[in-house]
Amino acid sequence: MKRTINILLALVMVAGLVSCNDGGNKKSKRGNQGGLSSNAAERVYVAPGEHDEFYAFMSGGFSGQLGVYGLPSGRLLKVLPVFSQNPENGWGYTEETKPMLNTSFGFVPWDDSHHPDISQTNGVLDGRWVFINGNNTPRIARIDLKNFKTEEIIEIPHSAGNHSSSFITENTEYVVAGTRFSVPIPQKDMSIKDYKGNFKGSLTFIKVDQETGHMDIKFQLMMPGFNYDLSHPGRDKSHGWFFFTTYNTEEAHTLLEVNASQNDKDFIAAINWKKIEEYVNNGGGQKVPAKYAHNIMDENTHTATSTMKTEVLQVNPMDVPGAVYFLPTPKSPHGCDVDPTGEYIIGNGKLSADLTVHSFTKMIDAIENKKFDGEAYGIPILNFEDILAGVVKQPGLGPLHTEFDDKGNAYTTFFISSEVVKWKVGTWEVIDRQPVFYSVGHGMIPGGNSRKPFGKYFVALNKITKDRYLPTGPELTQSAQLFDITGEKMELLLDFPTIGEPHYAAAIPGDMVAPNSRKIYKLAENKHPYASLSDSDTKVVREGKEVHIYMNMIRSHFNPDNIEGVKVGDKVYFHVTNHEQDFDVPHGFAVIGANNAEMLIVPGATETLVWEPKEVGVWPFYCTDFCSALHQEMQGYIRVSPADSNIGLSWSLGED
Amino acid sequence: MKKAGIIMIIGSLLLLGLFKFPLWNIVLGAPQYPDPLGMDIYIQGIQGVEEFDIQNIDGLNHYIGMKTIPKVEDMWEFSVFPKVIGLMVALGVIIGLLGFLGKVSYKWFLGWFIVMSILGLLGMYDFNLWLIEYGTDLDPKAIMKLLNPDGTPMTYKPPLLGYQKMLNFDVDSWPATGAYMIFAGMMLTVVAFFVGRYEYKKKVKTEPILKPALA
Numbered sequence: 067m068k069r070t071i072n073i074l075l076a077l078v079m080v081a082g083l084v085s086c087n088d089g090g091n092k093k094s095k096r097g098n099q100g101g102l103s104s105n106a107a108e109r110v111y112v113a114p115g116e117h118d119e120f121y122a123f124m125s126g127g128f129s130g131q132l133g134v135y136g137l138p139s140g141r142l143l144k145v146l147p148v149f150s151q152n153p154e155n156g157w158g159y160t161e162e163t164k165p166m167l168n169t170s171f172g173f174v175p176w177d178d179s180h181h182p183d184i185s186q187t188n189g190v191l192d193g194r195w196v197f198i199n200g201n202n203t204p205r206i207a208r209i210d211l212k213n214f215k216t217e218e219i220i221e222i223p224h225s226a227g228n229h230s231s232s233f234i235t236e237n238t239e240y241v242v243a244g245t246r247f248s249v250p251i252p253q254k255d256m257s258i259k260d261y262k263g264n265f266k267g268s269l270t271f272i273k274v275d276q277e278t279g280h281m282d283i284k285f286q287l288m289m290p291g292f293n294y295d296l297s298h299p300g301r302d303k304s305h306g307w308f309f310f311t312t313y314n315t316e317e318a319h320t321l322l323e324v325n326a327s328q329n330d331k332d333f334i335a336a337i338n339w340k341k342i343e344e345y346v347n348n349g350g351g352q353k354v355p356a357k358y359a360h361n362i363m364d365e366n367t368h369t370a371t372s373t374m375k376t377e378v379l380q381v382n383p384m385d386v387p388g389a390v391y392f393l394p395t396p397k398s399p400h401g402c403d404v405d406p407t408g409e410y411i412i413g414n415g416k417l418s419a420d421l422t423v424h425s426f427t428k429m430i431d432a433i434e435n436k437k438f439d440g441e442a443y444g445i446p447i448l449n450f451e452d453i454l455a456g457v458v459k460q461p462g463l464g465p466l467h468t469e470f471d472d473k474g475n476a477y478t479t480f481f482i483s484s485e486v487v488k489w490k491v492g493t494w495e496v497i498d499r500q501p502v503f504y505s506v507g508h509g510m511i512p513g514g515n516s517r518k519p520f521g522k523y524f525v526a527l528n529k530i531t532k533d534r535y536l537p538t539g540p541e542l543t544q545s546a547q548l549f550d551i552t553g554e555k556m557e558l559l560l561d562f563p564t565i566g567e568p569h570y571a572a573a574i575p576g577d578m579v580a581p582n583s584r585k586i587y588k589l590a591e592n593k594h595p596y597a598s599l600s601d602s603d604t605k606v607v608r609e610g611k612e613v614h615i616y617m618n619m620i621r622s623h624f625n626p627d628n629i630e631g632v633k634v635g636d637k638v639y640f641h642v643t644n645h646e647q648d649f650d651v652p653h654g655f656a657v658i659g660a661n662n663a664e665m666l667i668v669p670g671a672t673e674t675l676v677w678e679p680k681e682v683g684v685w686p687f688y689c690t691d692f693c694s695a696l697h698q699e700m701q702g703y704i705r706v707s708p709a710d711s712n713i714g715l716s717w718s719l720g721e722d
Numbered sequence: 723m724k725k726a727g728i729i730m731i732i733g734s735l736l737l738l739g740l741f742k743f744p745l746w747n748i749v750l751g752a753p754q755y756p757d758p759l760g761m762d763i764y765i766q767g768i769q770g771v772e773e774f775d776i777q778n779i780d781g782l783n784h785y786i787g788m789k790t791i792p793k794v795e796d797m798w799e800f801s802v803f804p805k806v807i808g809l810m811v812a813l814g815v816i817i818g819l820l821g822f823l824g825k826v827s828y829k830w831f832l833g834w835f836i837v838m839s840i841l842g843l844l845g846m847y848d849f850n851l852w853l854i855e856y857g858t859d860l861d862p863k864a865i866m867k868l869l870n871p872d873g874t875p876m877t878y879k880p881p882l883l884g885y886q887k888m889l890n891f892d893v894d895s896w897p898a899t900g901a902y903m904i905f906a907g908m909m910l911t912v913v914a915f916f917v918g919r920y921e922y923k924k925k926v927k928t929e930p931i932l933k934p935a936l937a
């Protein structure tokens with residue numbers, strides 16, 4: 067313990083030194099930030115009625131959602147519900163969306179979402195889908211960018227802390243889900259002391275159907291019991307490979323902050339997935355029992371279904387010689403980033419003073435010449451010197467993540483010294499450094515995860531906010547900072563708040579997505595079994611103790627607006643169809659005493675809310691979304707009679 | 723009269739455009755409708771410019787008690803207009819053909835034009851009557867009852883031609899492709915008349931002997 071404190075003290079002191087060397091005290095420097103001497107305000111100003119240049123998808127972290135922001139304005143455009151229930155629109159509360167949050171652990175209405183990644187074709191962003199991982203209950207979600215809606219969630223079995231995820235290969239062939247925590251596979255009751263050699267880390271490769279986007283686990287690679295922290299697919303020349311950083315190669319099981327920081331070098335695991343795919347396609351691998359949910363939202367029924375799957379294909383790396391190698395990388399590397407050419411693999415050793423850059427060409431050469439430096443669990447370890455492309459010397463403290471621009475520069479975030487450092491790929495010289503406020507995690511350049519970055523902006527996703535905005539008590543929203551990176555020096559343009567803890571982000575030019583964005587669902591294509599597509603479909607049906615209300619809505623009424631014959635103890639299903647066929651005219655539905663949520667029903671869709679009346683009375687329901695001049699009149703009543711009442715079902719609209 | 727006959731035939735055939743293109747177009751724009759709502763008026767019925775425009779216009783109009791936009795079966799015009807236009811086209815082509823063959827006088831071209839103009843004016847008159855009826859015969863249970871500054875109930879007749887501000891809406895009512903095609907076609911029949919007259923006079927000069935026979 068004492069030793070830990072000493073290490074921390076030392077780090078803090080060094081951090082102080084670095085910032086002093088950097089031209090003095092941050093407080094005085096802050097006055098110059100924000101472009102007082104430049105036209106920063108103009109450069110982030112998006113005039114009323116005009117659109118931002120980029121969509122930025124910023125993970126909602128512990129909110130479990132995905133925030134959509136405009137760049138350069140930093141405006142929040144939408145919060146997309148993914149892994150967490152969202153009372154704003156009933157996500158995870160309505161009968162249609164509940165199955166989306168189903169898992170092998172039952173209904174899990176929250177998660178910790180980390181790394182969004184946008185689908186690609188030929189290594190270039192294509193604007194079809196965004197994928198994002200749920201960390202806690204290992205899951206991957208696919209958000210469709212036509213509907214801006216989570217349309218699929220697949221659970222990852224044999225995984226724990228789904229962190230090195232959800233990164234995609236350059237034709238969206240695979241989404242990966244690497245486990246951060248190794249666990250017994252299959253799970254069993256055993257002593258934690260026996261971790262070493264017994265726990266395993268699974269790296270899951272999920273195949274993506276190019277037509278539908280549907281995900282399916284193709285194989286799980288059973289790796290040694292390290293922690294698989296982050297990952298990145300190869301690009302261009304290294305396409306076909308995937309790289310995963312590891313820590314705790316010590317396989318310690320207690321006080322990891324010390325015990326997992328002992329090895330001078332941990333590994334980047336280099337996986338030749340094409341080779342494994344070929345092996346699997348030829349019948350390789352072993353089917354093992356597994357239990358995981360696969361949830362799909364149907365665009366036409368507006369309803370999700372959850373299927374529990376029962377097996378998964380496991381691959382032992384020993385069975386596919388030449389598919390997996392370890393690249394020694396100093397001191398607990400966190401970020402694992404591949405430059406746009408695919409040649410350089412950057413391992414950010416978070417406890418290392420330097421940045422280590424591996425060469426893909428040298429790696430292949432070392433593999434071909436069998437230049438190994440031992441092995442770990444049968445997996446060859448390459449020789450550090452043989453694969454080293456270069457080192458960025460003393461760039462800062464606590465390197466985490468690196469992004470790239472379109473001019474051959476890299477931008478690495480440093481958590482401890484709280485700065486972004488721009489350096490030249492190939493010469494490894496530091497070009498510029500800018501302080502950030504405060505303690506940056508990931509950074510993001512639009513398309514920075516692809517072959518073709520849009521090197522105009524860099525967004526720092528900071529962990530700590532402190533005094534950047536008006537205080538809001540002990541809990542502050544997290545801060546993001548926008549830099550202009552078109553010049554030699556980075557220039558801070560804007561601070562803006564974000565939801566949850568925005569781990570990572572991905573951004574894409576607006577014109578690659580906006581023209582395809584859906585405005586309405588066509589009522590004629592609504593295949594919901596309980597939809598009431600015309601007024602003559604409206605009805606109330608009793609099935610034992612269940613009452614199904616087929617209701618529709620249009621500005622500014624519900625049909626029916628008066629319902630009688632419901633009894634205490636009934637389970638009432640409001641199936642509500644929005645008859646609007648006009649852009650941006652959803653209606654809400656709320657009923658007094660509902661124990662779940664309200665609903666927000668977009669034009670042409672049907673959604674279902676369950677309501678269990680507990681008391682006799684005449685109870686109102688109403689529209690929650692101010693939809694028209696007569697929104698206040700958009701209301702109705704439901705009469706609840708005693709359980710033994712013999713009042714029959716009746717409903718009406720517009721009767722005196 | 724060969725040239726004049728051909729022009730007459732082309733001019734009459736241009737009216738066929740009415741079966742394909744809208745005659746008139748009314749567009750309603752407002753701040754909250756950045757994509758304005760629009761209806762295209764065809765001789766066979768009314769359609770939205772975008773798929774759901776009619777539904778959305780009806781949705782708006784119900785506040786002020788206007789009737790819904792008429793369906794094909796709601797108005798006799800939509801079955802009669804196509805027949806009248808079809809008949810006029812046929813007639814024009816026959817006259818043109820006869821003119822081409824020298825069987826009728828160029829004056830028939832003018833005659834056709836005059837009949838067509840009268841029918842056109844009647845059509846416009848009928849259209850205007852419909853607009854008045856549509857904009858003034860309001861549901862007595864209308865949600866919003868607005869008054870003019872002089873205290874009379876506000877009506878909502880869209881302009882027959884041109885622009886008008888109606889409540890928060892900018893209403894534009896202009897001829898569309900079909901109308902331009904009729905206009906061009908009718909002008910061509912006038913041209914046919916003059917060309918026919920010119921051709922006739924030239925012929926009379928060169929062959930004066932035949933003159934009595936033709937007259």
Ligand SMILES: [Cu+2]
Pocket residue numbers: 621622652653654689690691692693694697700
């Ligand atoms: Cu409403």
